[in-house]
Amino acid sequence: MEAQHVETEVILTNPTGLHARPASLLVQTAAKFKSNITLEKEGRSVSAKSIMGVLSLGADKGSRIKISVEGEDAEEALKALLDLIHDNFGEVES
Amino acid sequence: MTLKGIPGAPGIGIGTAQVLKKELDIPRFAVEDSKEELDRFYKALDQSKQQVSQLLERASKNGNKDVADIMQAHLMMLDDPEFLAKVKESIENEKLNAEFAVWSVGQEYIQFFEQMTDEYLKARAADLKDITERIIRNLTGTLLDLSQLPQNTVLVARDLAPSDTAQIDREHVVGLVTDEGGPTSHVAIMARSFQIPAVVGTKNATGEIKNGDLLVVDGNEGIVEVNPAEDSLKNYEQKQLQWKKEQSDLGELITVPSVTKDGAQVKLEANIGRPEEVEIALKFGAEGVGLFRTEFLFMDRNTLPSEEEQFEAYKKALEGMRGQVVTIRTLDIGGDKDLPYLGLQRENNPFLGWRAIRYCLDRRDVLKTQLRAILRASVYGKAAVMFPMISSVEEVVKAKEVLEEAKAELREEGQPFDEHVKVGIMVEIPSAAVAADLLAPEVDFFSIGTNDLTQYTLAVDRDNEKVREYYNPLHPAVLRLIKRVIDVGNAFGKEVAMCGELAGDDKATEILLGLGLQVFSMTPSSIPRVKKVVLSTNNEEAQAIAKKAAALA
Secondary structure: OOOEEEEEEEEOOOOOOOOHHHHHHHHHHHHOOOOEEEEEEOOEEEEOOOHHHHHHOOOOOOOEEEEEEEEOOHHHHHHHHHHHHHOHHHOOOO | OEEEOEEEEOOEEEEEEEEEOOOOOOOOOOOOOHHHHHHHHHHHHHHHHHHHHHHHHHHHHOOOHHHHHHHHHHHHHHOOHHHHHHHHHHHHHOOOOHHHHHHHHHHHHHHHHHOOOOHHHHHHHHHHHHHHHHHHHHHHOOOOOHHHOOOOEEEEEOOOOHHHHHHOOOOOEEEEEEOOOOOOOHHHHHHHHHOOOEEEOOOOHHHHOOOOOEEEEEOOOOEEEEOOOHHHHHHHHHHHHHHHHHHHHHHOOOOOOOEOOOOOEOEEEEEEOOHHHHHHHHHOOOOOEEEEOOHHHOOOOOOOOOHHHHHHHHHHHHHHOOOOEEEEEOOOOOOOOOOHHHOOOOOOOHHHOOOHHHHHHHOHHHHHHHHHHHHHHHHHOEEEEEEOOOOOHHHHHHHHHHHHHHHHHHHHHOOOOOOOOEEEEEEOOHHHHHOHHHHHHHOOEEEEOHHHHHHHHHOOOOOOOOOHHHOOOOOHHHHHHHHHHHHHHHHHOOEEEEOOHHHHOOOOHHHHHHHOOOEEEEOHHHHHHHHHHHHOOOHHHHHHHHHHHOOOO
């Protein structure tokens, strides 16, 4: 299969940002795909499959994140991550 | 060989020594074959994962969600591809040995997280420290899992932190020996509540004792026998049997009401340091918790505990006591503890310094968070709030102001709480005892803290062995202060309790009853022993004895 490259920017809207549970969920989701997935915030980029990397972004509610995906299942991976983010990681606004 | 120490927890334990070396050694050496070194690393990584999985499984099984969540996070970190790639790179390219590679990569992350302003992320540094230490200890073969010690183990350590003692398997550990600590140190208190015989303050047990030595821990006398001769061992086995029989005799008193011979009701409550200990308290027949120390929430971490975390802990204790009072003492911490994140600094005179309520009145945010958590938990049982280190009326007034602010906030937010939570103070500074009549109108109850009251009254540091002989809670001056507090309490119709060590000392029970004390709060395991004295005491006789002891006769 042909390697694809897709990227997009999102703003986090869930209450806790990329903390604790949302960070774990994101990493677990990213790990299901073969593609290389990177997250970039304010010029710093980390692997989305690395919990330490994701946490170290310190991304909170309102943060702008660039997601870049490269690999054979890139489209699919990006969709899964965006679903998670748009769904506010299943968090309830309190 | 015989080592002398201080009795930490009563009883006699006989078992095999396991010496706990806490210092982490990180060897550094040149690596020839980096492939071999990588294999070492992966093997240690696998071991670490297995251990954490087991801890996770056990925590889930025991319904310990906090620990389970942490273990889950540790597992993810052990699987982190970025972290693993960096370690691999260090081993392959820089020819570092696995221990040093893990340590230096770990440090990079740790420093990064420690700099963050977000409290949650800051706290992740501790997780990273934990997992890198685990991998390194697996590499060097120095990992000791306190929850998986073999049967009949006597644990020998320099000191044990609350996080260590919490892991101890109470079925397998038959004795504790530490270099440091005194009768009121954390290890001693925990050992007494776990009923594990302990000798503390031996100075150099970790140097003198080797793994596998046969040890007799005599927690009654404060003696440790190392590889004793056969007749001495026989003698101790005899003593141990006798001790166990005595314990089971006392066990029969647990369900007996505590009433003096002439019919005066006496309330025996428990001191606890963690919510789980309410079970132990009930097991020994406690009629409430007279002192719930909350310091455990603040120890062994890098950030303040959240309101939610505190709420859960208080709720657990309150639910566990099923409607009996739980007296929650607000943060009692000071310059003798090393907690940099609280902004505490080493002081020349920590016991006369910026501690307990003094700290909390300067850091009202810390106090208010705690009070909000206590108030929110108060709907799950019968909660009382107790302020420590009160020296005059002003502090009580200010602390109650913060309490009222917390209540007002909760009302505003529509959060339920018990409007009638009782508010009391520790009487542990002589000025509070002398001026108890000025304080009484401001509070619902007094609780006498005899450890500090004694040390402040007699100007003796109880942990300084050179002057330990001067530390005497039965000194007439101390007894007169205690009597004053009780008399004032009675005159104002306010309950007077005692939660210091003296309350659990059965040699003092008769005197305290004679002084008029009706509420005793102590280490749970002391309750049956004190009850035994209560049952055989006649109040009138006790009064005469107390008068004599206080030199008032």
